[in-house]
Amino acid sequence: MPFVPSRHNVIARLPDSSDHVIANPLSGSADLLDAEEAAALIAGKPADEQTAVARGYLVDSAEEAQRYRAAYLDFVEARDQDEIQIFFAPTYACNFACSYCYQSEYAPTPRTDTVDVIAAFFRYVDTTFRDRKKYLTLFGGEPLLPHENHRATLQALIAGAAARNLDVAVVTNGYHLADYLDLLGQAHLREIQVTLDGIGAVHDGRRPLHGGGATFERVVQGIDQALARDIPINLRMVVDRENLPGLVDLAHFASARGWTKHPRFKTQVGRNYELHYCQVTQNRLYSRLGLAEAFAALATAHPEVLDLHRPSYGLAKTLVETGTLPEPVFDACPGTKTEWAFDATGRIYACTATVGKPGEALGTFYPNVQLDEQQVAHWQDRDVLAIPECKGCSMQLACGGGCASLAKNQTGRLHAPDCRPVQELLGLGMSLYRPALNPKPAHDAPGCDCTATSCD
Amino acid sequence: MKTLTPNKRPTPNAKVAKAPAKMPAKITKRREAQCCAKTSRTAVGCHD
Structure with a gap:
């Protein structure tokens, strides 16, 4: 043969x-x-x-x-039986003025009938996703703003989730997190995602309050208090050339704070990139591969960074840590399959990349329920079999075609690839994580001929 | 060749796919003890 x-x-x-x-x-x-x-x-x-x-x-x-x-x-x-992540953005308003915000130009007319909108949202969820596992993620804008009307909205969303036994996750800038912990404690919290872009002035320079003002200390207090209540924290760090070196300080800070040893603490590194709009300071942005290379160099020089975060490097991290490869990914985009996004204007979107962006709504759940079935089908049909460029690509089952929204922004076509540098990431990741394949035995383990001095 | 994973995945959906023509041979993982080899980890993490 x-x-x-x-x-x-x-x-x-x-x-x-x-x-x-x-x-x-x-x-x-x-x-x-x-x-x-x-x-x-x-x-x-x-x-x-x-x-x-x-x-x-x-x-x-x-x-x-x-x-x-x-x-x-x-x-x-498996995907059809998978859990759906349902995002709800109660507002696009935010108290931060992050230098790279992709939503800063979103300004929908706010509704005054929020109670009815939330009731309609849960009716839609009950009907459309009746037989699916699901959980609710509060998104924004900033979902944890201080005013009473925002608090009342949050209360209604948390009560609605609790009544349906839905877990709740929150994506917040963390500034008012401590003030909301009692209310959030009424939910079964899956996790709270908070962003720090470094420590002190590094973070404050990138994520200041609207009109100026430091935010770092308040966010840190929120994380401390959440972890003290055993509430899971997912710390996101948005990085580019300006602040990547600052991850070393952040790693030291997180360690000293006891975060990295806390069982409910995890991290993610997000790349600062242009999702929908061009950024003024483009020269600070990394490509996907550029960030992977820079992170590997940083982690090699300062291995403590890996105590804070270990990037996936495509297939490499799973391979080294579990001795297996991830299952084939025929579609990396969850939009309209295992992810939907809703907002307080009553609109329905495919995902967090498109939620709130003018022209991207796929329908409404309030005041009337209507869905553009043709558009939804186009989203749902997108996978490596439907994307012409993916068909002959040997990386397709590791890449999965990437992000549909980015692909559309780059090419004008939803059924286009947003390619991942799978091959290069695998090489970089294996080089970085390869030592883990040969862990040192303890001093008293059979075969160890080293001295305590050399190991320490 | 140094094996990083177990043998090839079993055929994923028996209803659709036939058994593979050749079953993968068992390949023993080879992991050399490299005590105190230089690693990219700190002393804190070197025994992880």
Whole structure:
């Protein structure tokens, strides 16, 4: 039987090494290769053909096509049973003036009948997502603003979620978090996402109050108090060239504060990028690969950064930490599948990228329920089989076609790719995380011949 | 070749896909003890 290289082999060279890593998201196999083995596999002539076939790197094309179809059906079936994240933006107003805000130009006319809007929102959820697992995420703007009308809205949303046994998550700038903890404590809180872009002046310079004013200390107090109540905190750090080096200070700060050891504390790094609008200071922005390279360099020089955050580097982190590859991703975009977004104007959107953006609404839930079924179907049809550019791409099952909203902004087409540098990320991540494959045994473990001094 | 994952995933949906023509051979993971090898972790994290 003629075997050929799999269409889904991802082969990357590890930076500063002649070694390569091969990963095949369809077969689930990954191996480290020396330069000779990599070249032979790429040429389809590995020295050990039996092993290459067993690992799914050399395949019978027809058999692989069959596995691909089966995996696709499994993916769709699993997604259909997956939990839906329902975002609700009670307002687009915000007390912060972040230098990179993509919503700063959103100014919908506020409604005065918020009670009716929230009642209609829950009716829509009850009807449309009746048989689906789901949870509510409060989004904005800033959902935790101080005025009584905002508090009343939050109270109604939390009561509505509690009545339906829905978990609640909150995406907040954290400034008024401490003031809202009693109210939020009435919900079953999945997590609260708070953003710090560094410590002290670094954060304050990027995320000041409207009209100026520091915010760092207040946000830190909110995080401290939430963790003291065992409320899960997801700390987001939005980074670019200006503040990436500041992650070292933030790592020290988070460690000293006891955050990084807290079981309910986790982190994410968000890249500052242009979602819908151009930024004035474009030269500070990283590309996806640029950020990955810069983070790896920073973490190599200051390994304590990895105590704060360990990026996924595509397939690499999962591979190293679990010894398995993620399941094939036929579609990376959750919009209209496992994610929907709603706002207080009564409009329905696909996701957090599009919520509130003029012209992006897919329908309304108030005052009337109506959905543009044709547009929704177009969103729901988008995956690596529907995107022409993805069809011949060997990265497709690791990339999943990326973000639909970004793809549309870049190309004018929803069924276009927002490509991820899968190959480069895999190489970088394996280089960064590779030492974890060879953990040191404890001093008294069999095979350890080191001294306490050298280990310490 | 140094194996990073277990053998190839089982065929995901038996209703649709036939059994693979060749079952993957078992490949033992090879992990060398490299006590005190230089790592990118700090002393705090080196025994993680």
